[in-house]
Amino acid sequence: MSIDRVPFITLNRFESGFKKQFLSGVAELVDNTQFVGGPQVATLEQKLAEMSHAKHVVGCANGTDAIQIALRAAGVEKDQVVLLPDMTFWATFEAVVNAGGIPVTVDVNRDTCHWDINTFKQAVDEYKPRAAVLVHLYGWASPDTSAIRSYAAANDVLLIEDGAQCFGTLCDDDSVLGNALIATTSFYPAKVLGASGDAGAIFTNDEDIAKTARTLCNHGRSDHYSHGLVGWNSRIGSYESLFLNLSLEHIEARLASRLAAVEYYREQLVDIPLKVVTSSDNVEENGYCAVAMIDPELRPELISTLQSANIGYGTIYPGAMSRQQGAASFLKGKIDFGNADFISKAVLNLPCFAYVTEAELDYVVRTVRSHFN
């Protein structure tokens, strides 16, 4: 069958037997009225700790809550300055504001699309922040992760790592999520490890931070009707945990198929005015998305071609954080070299999802190549 459309992402390429296993697991949870907490949640947290090499993992309701909980559990208090990248998803900005922090956006490196150590140092020296949220985008990680961690620790800056997109990503041969002071991820269904609804998690090697995080996501409880902290309800669901536990059995195949797609684009889309960008040498990406860069002047026409060929695409993300309307009344300052703004106009994401077929990839490649010929 010849291909005439490829979605940007589809979530329904389940392994054979997966849906059946999930539905029978749901029936069991209902029979046992195990709606909140229980063995699926405990098993998930344990598996995630094993995979990421973090000592403690706390499941929570979503990736945005995870950042808010992480900021508070790490010790960030009201009206303290928190740095965040100018290129990220808006949830990072929201989390800083919702946790009571005062956001300062810091530009990313134009080549790596992530923070670099020099700009991070400049921001710490200029703004003396209490904390910073290092974001690892695109399933990559900042190549300067280790230097940023060291500089933050030496300058008493609490470093929270937003790894919503980087489950399974390695930096310097080590798990990003497992080596942070405190890191977070999202299990939004479109992530590499997606749940059957919203979910997220917090990863740390610090026992006190883990304890506080767990307390914050459960109404600040010290026991059932005693509340040592003001938290909220951000517990992870048991159906979502079941879905994630079953998904973890296939995670290697899912990541391998995404990575193969990115590699195919990289090999095939050469000698044209569109460059498929790779993560840095010391980073092993997870295939979350295929990132290409194009002259911003040429992007609209290529997008029209993709639309006419029924090919989905993304522009992750189409605007810098400091330029969002909602940022104006909260932003305390920024370091802006125009890089996030440039990336937002130059980035183009091609279809990438688990079990995308060779025929689909070939259709995308032929369409893009013929656009420029």
Ligand SMILES: Cc1ncc(COP(=O)(O)O)c(C=O)c1O
């Ligand atoms: C970088 C980043 N941070 C935070 C989030 C928020 O996660 P969630 O949608 O689970 O709240 C996302 C999700 O898209 C994200 O990509």
